[in-house]
Amino acid sequence: MVAHLVRLKLTLLRNGLRRSAWQVVGVVAAALYGLLVLVLGVAGAVALGFVDVQVRADVLVVVGSVLVLGWWVVPLVAFGVDATLDPRRFVTFGVPRRDLLVGLTLAGLLGIPGVVTAVTTLATPLAWWREPAAALAALVGGVLAVVVCTVGARATTTALAPVIGRRRVREVVAGLAIVPFIFLGPILSSLAEGAGRVDGLGAVARVLSWTPMGAPWALAPAVVAGDWTGLVVRLVIALGTVALAFVVWSWALDRTLAEPVTSGGDSRARGLGWFGRLPATPTGAIAARAATYWLRDPRYAIAVAIVPVLPLLLAVSAPEGALVLIAGPAAAFTVGWSISADVAYDGTAFWTHLASPLRGVADRWGRVAVAGSLGLVVTLVVVVGTVWYTGRWDALPALVGASTGLLLTSLGGASVVSAAVVYPVQQPGENPFGTKQGASAAAFTSQMVGFTAVGALAAPAAVLALLAILRESPGLGWVALVVGVVLGSVLLVVGVRLGGSVLDRRGPDLLQRMRAFA
Amino acid sequence: MPAIALHGLWRRFGQKVAVAGIDLAIPAGSFYGLVGPNGAGKTTTLSMATGLLRPDAGTVLVHGVDLWAHPVEVKRTIGVLPDGVRLFDRLTGAQLVTYAGLLQGLDRPTVEARTRDLLAAVGLEQDADTLVVDYSAGMTKKVALACALVHAPRVLVLDEPFEAVDPVSAANIREILHQYVAGGGTVVVSSHVMDLVQRMCDHVAVIAEGHVLAAGTVDEVRAGRSLEERFVDLVGGRISGEGIAWLRTSSD
Numbered sequence: 001m002v003a004h005l006v007r008l009k010l011t012l013l014r015n016g017l018r019r020s021a022w023q024v025v026g027v028v029a030a031a032l033y034g035l036l037v038l039v040l041g042v043a044g045a046v047a048l049g050f051v052d053v054q055v056r057a058d059v060l061v062v063v064g065s066v067l068v069l070g071w072w073v074v075p076l077v078a079f080g081v082d083a084t085l086d087p088r089r090f091v092t093f094g095v096p097r098r099d100l101l102v103g104l105t106l107a108g109l110l111g112i113p114g115v116v117t118a119v120t121t122l123a124t125p126l127a128w129w130r131e132p133a134a135a136l137a138a139l140v141g142g143v144l145a146v147v148v149c150t151v152g153a154r155a156t157t158t159a160l161a162p163v164i165g166r167r168r169v170r171e172v173v174a175g176l177a178i179v180p181f182i183f184l185g186p187i188l189s190s191l192a193e194g195a196g197r198v199d200g201l202g203a204v205a206r207v208l209s210w211t212p213m214g215a216p217w218a219l220a221p222a223v224v225a226g227d228w229t230g231l232v233v234r235l236v237i238a239l240g241t242v243a244l245a246f247v248v249w250s251w252a253l254d255r256t257l258a259e260p261v262t263s264g265g266d267s268r269a270r271g272l273g274w275f276g277r278l279p280a281t282p283t284g285a286i287a288a289r290a291a292t293y294w295l296r297d298p299r300y301a302i303a304v305a306i307v308p309v310l311p312l313l314l315a316v317s318a319p320e321g322a323l324v325l326i327a328g329p330a331a332a333f334t335v336g337w338s339i340s341a342d343v344a345y346d347g348t349a350f351w352t353h354l355a356s357p358l359r360g361v362a363d364r365w366g367r368v369a370v371a372g373s374l375g376l377v378v379t380l381v382v383v384v385g386t387v388w389y390t391g392r393w394d395a396l397p398a399l400v401g402a403s404t405g406l407l408l409t410s411l412g413g414a415s416v417v418s419a420a421v422v423y424p425v426q427q428p429g430e431n432p433f434g435t436k437q438g439a440s441a442a443a444f445t446s447q448m449v450g451f452t453a454v455g456a457l458a459a460p461a462a463v464l465a466l467l468a469i470l471r472e473s474p475g476l477g478w479v480a481l482v483v484g485v486v487l488g489s490v491l492l493v494v495g496v497r498l499g500g501s502v503l504d505r506r507g508p509d510l511l512q513r514m515r516a517f518a
Numbered sequence: 519m520p521a522i523a524l525h526g527l528w529r530r531f532g533q534k535v536a537v538a539g540i541d542l543a544i545p546a547g548s549f550y551g552l553v554g555p556n557g558a559g560k561t562t563t564l565s566m567a568t569g570l571l572r573p574d575a576g577t578v579l580v581h582g583v584d585l586w587a588h589p590v591e592v593k594r595t596i597g598v599l600p601d602g603v604r605l606f607d608r609l610t611g612a613q614l615v616t617y618a619g620l621l622q623g624l625d626r627p628t629v630e631a632r633t634r635d636l637l638a639a640v641g642l643e644q645d646a647d648t649l650v651v652d653y654s655a656g657m658t659k660k661v662a663l664a665c666a667l668v669h670a671p672r673v674l675v676l677d678e679p680f681e682a683v684d685p686v687s688a689a690n691i692r693e694i695l696h697q698y699v700a701g702g703g704t705v706v707v708s709s710h711v712m713d714l715v716q717r718m719c720d721h722v723a724v725i726a727e728g729h730v731l732a733a734g735t736v737d738e739v740r741a742g743r744s745l746e747e748r749f750v751d752l753v754g755g756r757i758s759g760e761g762i763a764w765l766r767t768s769s770d
Binding site: 275 | 568569570571572589590591592593594596598600602603604605606607608609612613616617618620621622623625626629647649665
């Protein structure tokens with residue numbers, strides 16, 4: 001039975017590759033990345049063999065603990081656990097529970113993260129090649145660590161599925177998860193600083209080695225130190241963790257099989273919201289719908305999540321320079337371009353527009369109105385904030401001109417692009433961090449062409465603004481302001497008109513393509 | 519003048535011809551059923567008849583006006599409930615119906631009053647303020663039907679409107695539709711359920727592999743037998759024989 005499950009997983013992988021060439025490209029790219037990590041990991045293990053025993057032990061315990069923690073936590077927020085072998089699909093077959101769990105554990109290792117983790121972990125004995133007894137302990141610890149990783153991941157995801165499955169919770173978790181990624185640089189540098197000082201690493205490692213995450217990695221150091229009690233206790237901790245994870249997984253499985261996860265949650269909203277406030281016209285209705293989605297749909301929030309962070313990052317990395325001033329134009333572009341896949345974000349719900357007596361131009365203006373109002377407020381706040389921070393009030397008109405120009409131009413460009421091309425995107429309620437298979441060449445090409453066109457069209461105001469700031473010439477700044485606003489407005493109107501007529505012609509084709517994605 | 523007249527509709531997806539030259543006249547004031555096996559081209563035909571899918575060839579006349587030549591004018595007069603598509607499900611039920619009404623160009627008081635009436639009629643008053651994403655499959659069908667009705671269209675085109683709808687709601691919906699037809703409207707529904715079509719519709723067309731096999735009043739098409747028997751005759755595909763011998767648990 002276990003062999004059957006492993007073979008099933010291999011067949012599924014192979015058939016998945018047959019579906020499209022892009023899938024193969026994706027897998028090859030991921031495999032190369034995995035290979036790189038693997039080589040680095042094994043080389044790191046060998047290299048550790050040449051450093052002082054204490055440092056070697058501390059590094060292994062800390063890095064290993066992070067690895068285990070990653071297996072346990074990352075699937076909850078980011079990529080989800082590999083669902084190709086969903087235990088629920090085996091309900092109708094009489095598979096003994098133990099065979100099912102063992103088979104799924106082994107099958108779970110058949111994948112790039114699984115192989116990389118297993119091989120790297122089983123290479124850790126190389127770090128102990130001078131102490132054969134410790135190497136043996138490291139091998140045992142490595143096997144235990146791999147099992148702790150995979151079974152632990154299954155246990156956490158299955159046990160927390162009812163909570164994470166709730167739409168609201170997942171949206172919030174996914175939204176919060178981006179924050180550490182953005183601050184990854186500063187966090188890592190401060191961690192490194194802390195570890196370098198007063199043997200901070202050693203202290204952390206000593207604590208971690210008694211936890212379920214660190215115990216399997218601490219077996220070899222205990223052997224070297226001749227700490228036999230420590231060895232036994234850590235072995236018990238590691239084995240206990242594996243056993244506990246199996247029990248939790250099995251128990252949680254029983255529960256999900258008996259009561260399937262519902263995405264429910266009683267979300268209600270009083271009254272009509274934006275639909276009662278904006279004008280009662282088709283354009284007003286589309287704006288109201290867009291505004292509602294900006295608030296309720298995390299895909300939009302994530303598209304612009306970088307905006308408040310960028311000025312902080314720039315200010316931290318270059319505290320003296322005027323570099324932080326580019327945060328304003330960057331915010332303008334980010335918000336303006338955020339509607340460049342708006343029809344793709346609608347998905348097949350776009351039929352509502354197609355079935356209505358609606359001109360494409362009305363559709364475009366409704367979407368532009370919301371992104372534009374939000375973009376204008378955000379841009380002005382960031383521009384004034386960065387000018388205040390740098391004390392360069394002379395640059396204000398130039399920056400406002402360049403930013404407004406970029407905002408209007410990118411809104412116009414996005415209006416054309418989103419009417420011309422659709423490609424598979426995350427649908428509402430799907431994990432916004434999950435990667436969408438088959439995100440095609442169309443996505444890449446349209447984004448690149450759009451970027452380039454918007455950049456070129458907004459260049460006049462941007463160049464004038466740059467000259468004004470560098471030469472500290474307020475006169476040139478006012479020229480940049482006028483050029484940015486006037487040229488941007490013209491380009492916005494042209495973009496909306498053009499996008500509207502493209503939408504009138506191609507609307508049904510877009511819907512048909514999105515139906516085919518599903 | 520027919521409410522919907524389809525002339526020589528063709529549509530191909532890649533290698534597969536989904537609709538191969540369909541001609542159909544749907545009389546004004548009729549309750550028209552469209553039946554056919556899975557993959558017959560019902561959804562494709564209805565999409566092309568409502569402006570959601572561009573035909574490769576052929577014309578669609580709605581009350582004599584060419585849909586694909588004058589889409590804005592024609593779409594004011596038809597209400598659509600497509601199958602297998604999402605809704606803007608982050609809106610509440612009331613917001614979604616309001617949205618559909620405003621997109622049709624109705625003014626605010628009219629939309630407000632009609633939204634209230636429609637949600638009451640399909641039994642969603644209690645859930646007017648719940649997000650559509652949290653609706654059950656049957657409730658989703660019902661709110662989509664309310665969206666299709668909000669602008670009081672002359673023609674109503676419903677693709678599988680009774681799928682996943684419970685019997686009580688289905689009866690309510692049927693009553694709404696019958697009243698609508700009695701008031702001079704035209705309804706086109708597609709369905710798998712022959713019994714339902716035989717009882718509910720006055721006209722029927724049988725479609726298979728992209729062709730119309732039979733069309734007319736229900737009595738003409740069924741020719742004295744039940745619609746289901748006639749359908750199986752027309753479409754074929756019944757597999758007869760001695761069956762699967764070992765599938766008899768009583769033998770051992």
